[in-house]
Structures are given as C-alpha cells and as structure tokens.
Amino acid sequence: MPRVYIKTFGCQMNEDDSGKMRALLGKDGFVATEELQDADVVLINTCSVREKPEQKLHSFLGRVLPQKRGRSLTVGIAGCMAQVEGEALYKKYPKVDLVFGPDAVHRIADMVEAAKTRRVLDTEFLDAADYTFSSDVDPESAGQLAAFVTIQKGCDNKCTFCIVPATRGDEVSRPLGEVLGEVRALVARGVREVTLLGQNVNSYGLKSPGHPTFADLLRVVHEVPGVEVLRYTTSHPRDIGDDVVACYRDLPRLASHLHLPVQSGSNAVLRRMKRFYTRERYLEVVAALRAARPDLVLTTDVITGFPGETDADFDQTMLLLEEARFQASFSFAYNPRPGTPALRLLDDAVPAEVAQARLERFQARQREVALEEHTRLVGTVQRVLVEGPSAHDEGVVCGRTSTFKTVNFPGDPSCVGEWVQVRVTRGFANTLRGERV
Numbered sequence: 292m293p294r295v296y297i298k299t300f301g302c303q304m305n306e307d308d309s310g311k312m313r314a315l316l317g318k319d320g321f322v323a324t325e326e327l328q329d330a331d332v333v334l335i336n337t338c339s340v341r342e343k344p345e346q347k348l349h350s351f352l353g354r355v356l357p358q359k360r361g362r363s364l365t366v367g368i369a370g371c372m373a374q375v376e377g378e379a380l381y382k383k384y385p386k387v388d389l390v391f392g393p394d395a396v397h398r399i400a401d402m403v404e405a406a407k408t409r410r411v412l413d414t415e416f417l418d419a420a421d422y423t424f425s426s427d428v429d430p431e432s433a434g435q436l437a438a439f440v441t442i443q444k445g446c447d448n449k450c451t452f453c454i455v456p457a458t459r460g461d462e463v464s465r466p467l468g469e470v471l472g473e474v475r476a477l478v479a480r481g482v483r484e485v486t487l488l489g490q491n492v493n494s495y496g497l498k499s500p501g502h503p504t505f506a507d508l509l510r511v512v513h514e515v516p517g518v519e520v521l522r523y524t525t526s527h528p529r530d531i532g533d534d535v536v537a538c539y540r541d542l543p544r545l546a547s548h549l550h551l552p553v554q555s556g557s558n559a560v561l562r563r564m565k566r567f568y569t570r571e572r573y574l575e576v577v578a579a580l581r582a583a584r585p586d587l588v589l590t591t592d593v594i595t596g597f598p599g600e601t602d603a604d605f606d607q608t609m610l611l612l613e614e615a616r617f618q619a620s621f622s623f624a625y626n627p628r629p630g631t632p633a634l635r636l637l638d639d640a641v642p643a644e645v646a647q648a649r650l651e652r653f654q655a656r657q658r659e660v661a662l663e664e665h666t667r668l669v670g671t672v673q674r675v676l677v678e679g680p681s682a683h684d685e686g687v688v689c690g691r692t693s694t695f696k697t698v699n700f701p702g703d704p705s706c707v708g709e710w711v712q713v714r715v716t717r718g719f720a721n722t723l724r725g726e727r728v
C-alpha cells in the first residue's frame with residue numbers, strides 16, 4: 292500500500308487540512324507513515340503567518356529532497372506558503388512535484404496521481420458555491436477524546452498585519468447539516484470534546500441571509516448526544532453579539548474558556564490594525580461574557596511593536612492584561628508579512644529591539660498573572676476529563692477542565708476518558724497539580 296508522510300506547520304486549520312488529506316488519500320489506498328524514508332508521497336503543509344515557519348520549510352525540504360535520489364518519491368508543498376508563492380516555489384525547489392493552496396485540499400488524490408507524470412500547481416481560490424468542505428474524518432483521530440470540526444474557511448476581515456485573507460481567501464460558512472454530520476461521526480468514534488474551527492467563527496453564516504448564525508450552530512451542536520464539552524476557535528471581538536453571550540448562560544456544556552484575540556490594548560494601534568473595536572468595547576464584551584459565565588477563563592493574542600506603537604500605547608496593552616486577567620496568550624513581536632497592508636506603515640516602524648523588549652515584558656507579566664490565577668485555585672475541586680498519562684511523571688495522569696486548565700495528578704491510566712474530581716494542591720504558570728478526590 293502506498294505510504295504518505297504529512298508534515299504540518301502552523302495553526303489548527305493546517306492540522307485539520309492535513310487530517311483531511313490523510314483521510315482522502317486513505318480512501319485511495321494510502322496509509323499514513325511517520326517514517327520519512329518509508330514514504331512514497333511527502334506532503335508539507337506550510338504556514339506563512341511569520342518568517343520563522345517559512346525558514347522551517349526550507350530546512351525540512353533539505354532533509355526530504357535528497358531522498359528522491361534513486362527512488363520514486365512525490366513531494367508536495369501545501370498550505371499558506373504554497374498559496375502565496377505558488378510557481379515561485381518551483382524555481383526555488385525544481386525537484387518538488389506538487390504545489391497547491393488550501394482551497395485544493397479536497398482534490399489531493401487526483402493531484403498526487405497527476406504529479407506522477409507532470410508538475411501540478413493549483414492555487415486557485417474557489418467561488419463560495421464551488422467550495423467543498425470535506426467531511427472525511429482523519430484516520431488518526433481514532434480513539435481520541437477531542438477533535439476539531441471545521442465550520443468555515445477563509446476570512447473577510449482585513450487586519451492590516453495578517454496574511455490569512457491572502458492565503459485562505461474569502462470566508463465560506465459550512466452548511467450546518469454537514470457540521471452536524473461530522474460531529475455525530477466523531478462522537479460515534481468516541482470523541483467527547485468538540486472544537487468548532489474557523490478563522491473568525493463568530494461571523495459564521497452572516498454573509499448569507501437566512502443562514503443559521505454562530506449562536507444557532509452552538510445551540511444545535513450542544514444538543515448532539517455524546518458531546519460533553521463544546522469549544523470553538525478563533526473569535527473576533529467585534530462579532531461577539533448578545534446571542535453568543537446568551538449561549539454562555541444557557542449551554543452548560545459550552546466550555547468556560549474563550550480564546551479572544553485582542554492584539555493590542557491601544558485604540559490608536561487597534562485603528563491602524565483595522566480591528567474595528569476599541570479597548571473599551573473589548574472590555575464591555577468581556578464583562579458581558581463574565582456576567583453570563585462567572586468562571587469564564589480568557590486567553591488572547593497580542594502583537595508588540597506594531598508600526599507606530601509608542602511607549603504609552605504599549606502601556607495600554609500592559610494595563611489591559613491586568614484588566615482582563617488573561618490566563619495565557621500567544622504573543623509575538625510584529626513581523627512584516629508580504630502583501631499585507633501594514634507594510635505601508637513601516638515609515639513608523641518600531642525598532643526590533645524595542646518590540647522584543649516589550650514582548651519580553653508582556654510575557655513576563657503574563658506568566659505572573661497566570662501563576663496568580665492558578666494559585667487562587669489551590670484548595671478548589673476541579674472537574675477534569677482525564678486525557679492520558681503525564682508526559683513527564685510516572686504514576687501521574689493528565690486531563691483538562693472546561694476552563695482549559697491542564698491538571699496533573701497521581702492516578703492510573705485506566706481512568707483515561709473519565710470525568711474525575713481533583714482538589715488543586717499547587718498552581719504553576721501553565722498547569723495545575725492536584726489529588727483525586
């Protein structure tokens with residue numbers, strides 16, 4: 292049986308696309324392999340959200356391409372870099388056989404077949420009417436307690452720092468029936484926690500009059516028997532309305548954790564980022580969500596050193612960390628991306644060392660805030676879904692709470708898949724330690 296090796300860089304959308312490719316090639320007789328030297332086809336699912344992931348592709352191809360010597364091996368580059376660079380990748384890597392963007396994932400079996408005899412290039416964005424969401428379930432999700440379900444592709448926002456609209460195209464919302472079908476199929480395979488996935492899930496269905504909204508989708512998926520935890524990512528603060536807030540009041544299996552990217556705490560910077568909300572509006576949304584779900588835990592994304600960011604602007608970001616009490620965050624120093632509108636703002640570029648120093652200051656305080664919040668949980672009893680043995684400690688198992696806390700406690704792997712009560716004995720910056728009650 293032909294074997295496929297898929298290397299995935301970047302976000303959960305890429306992980307999900309790689310899973311779809313594994314499932315679709317599986318239907319064509321392929322088996323997935325983790326051994327590069329055993330593969331007949333190697334697919335590299337790339338990310339271009341920052342420079343570093345691009346460098347990773349270059350070094351990984353350095354390992355793969357020599358493997359073509361003396362044997363037939365098809366090598367393909369997928370994902371956001373393939374979408375942005377397309378044909379140019381063939382000039383850089385003449386030995387590559389296949390270059391395709393995210394909109395072509397559903398055609399993977401045909402493209403791999405065609406690449407045996409000629410180079411394949413497919414970076415066309417499909418019209419919404421022609422776009423196909425694959426409902427095939429990743430064979431590697433078998434036995435997993437948690438799974439992602441794509442509800443949307445692309446993004447219609449134009450945040451000036453972001454390359455996603457150029458790499459993933461316009462927003463298309465997946466028909467609700469298809470989403471439900473995949474959720475039911477996953478539950479039938481033992482999945483108990485479902486995360487709805489999209490670049491900006493809150494705008495689900497907004498483009499098509501009469502289409503179910505995101506709040507409608509949450510309410511319907513929440514009722515699927517077997518879904519014990521319902522999560523979603525990624526949100527845009529501007530699109531969180533009262534209907535979504537009400538879901539936190541009404542839907543007990545909707546997780547008490549929300550990843551709500553803010554990017555900056557300064558209104559001036561948010562304007563230049565074209566985020567279309569103010570820090571005041573962001574905090575209003577947070578207050579409404581917390582009124583509906585008092586134990587709601589927030590995490591976020593932050594960029595430091597965006598062009599024109601002053602010390603005073605950055606102080607606003609540090610202040611927002613205190614006001615919103617984020618318990619974790621993905622934070623980066625601004626990184627100019629090709630083709631993004633923010634490139635026109637580089638006359639006001641912030642020196643790299645200043646952006647880096649601000650990043651380190653933000654991350655240091657973020658760790659302190661997380662530790663303070665986790666220490667406040669000492670003595671409380673948390674409901675934990677046990678996911679597996681600890682990666683580090685013998686005789687210790689690990690699980691997660693609805694608030695997205697990782698909890699380690701002494702226990703036997705036989706309790707994997709169970710909900711257990713754990714009394715917290717110690718808080719760390721990223722995890723909790725406890726004992727089973």
Ligand code: SF4
Nearest residue numbers: 446448450453455490
């Ligand atoms: S909402 Fe903004 S940051 Fe998020 S994917 Fe869309 S353009 Fe990028």
